Amino acid sequence: MPRTFIAIEANEEVQNSLKSVQGELEQTGGDLNLVSPGNVHLTLRFLGDVSESRVDIIKDVINEVPKPDPFQMEVKGLGVFPEPSYIRVVWAGVSAGSEKVVSLREGLDRKLSEVDYPSDDKDFTPHFTIARVKSGRAKDKIYSVVEERSEKVWGSIDVTEIELKKSELTPEGPIYTTLEKAKLG
Numbered sequence: 001m002p003r004t005f006i007a008i009e010a011n012e013e014v015q016n017s018l019k020s021v022q023g024e025l026e027q028t029g030g031d032l033n034l035v036s037p038g039n040v041h042l043t044l045r046f047l048g049d050v051s052e053s054r055v056d057i058i059k060d061v062i063n064e065v066p067k068p069d070p071f072q073m074e075v076k077g078l079g080v081f082p083e084p085s086y087i088r089v090v091w092a093g094v095s096a097g098s099e100k101v102v103s104l105r106e107g108l109d110r111k112l113s114e115v116d117y118p119s120d121d122k123d124f125t126p127h128f129t130i131a132r133v134k135s136g137r138a139k140d141k142i143y144s145v146v147e148e149r150s151e152k153v154w155g156s157i158d159v160t161e162i163e164l165k166k167s168e169l170t171p172e173g174p175i176y177t178t179l180e181k182a183k184l185g
Helices: 012-026 052-064 100-114 140-148
Strands: 003-009 031-033 040-048 071-083 086-094 125-135 153-161 161-168 175-183
Touching: 003 052, 003 086, 012 031, 012 071, 012 086, 012 100, 012 125, 012 140, 012 153, 031 100, 040 086, 040 100, 052 100, 052 161, 052 175, 071 100, 086 140
Parallel strands: none
Antiparallel strands: 003 040, 003 161, 031 125, 040 125, 071 086, 071 153, 086 125, 161 175
16 A cells, blocks of 8 residues: 655755755754655645555546646745744745645645545645654754744745655655646646
């Protein structure tokens, strides 16, 4: 059963731009797992383990869901989940284009519920995870880097498609494979 999610890929400009701040985060001495630049993406919906027979249904969903015309998304700022006193994730945010991303997510939730995938009740904040924090070590230094970059623009992405991805967990980190691409518009 493949572990799957629906995503918008980061382009090379954004990946390279975020790579520089990942280096700064690493220098804090924090207990971090950095996301490989090639794996940086915006998750629209995490689906988890999906049987092979259901993968085709999800492919249909991403092709049939109402999608906006292609748009430009600006990647801007840094933030943390769940909160500064207890950091588990460091992320880059989305400014311009975020309302279209949220609308796309809502459409996916509706369409997925029609094929018996329960709605994801978590609040959705469009973001690109760049690091996972494993402990509180150097938490203040990590948050200092985040605060200093809270308004930095990391680049723009021309969003022309969404992708159904498979995630294979390995000791070296996850390997993502695209199972389906659905054009916007």
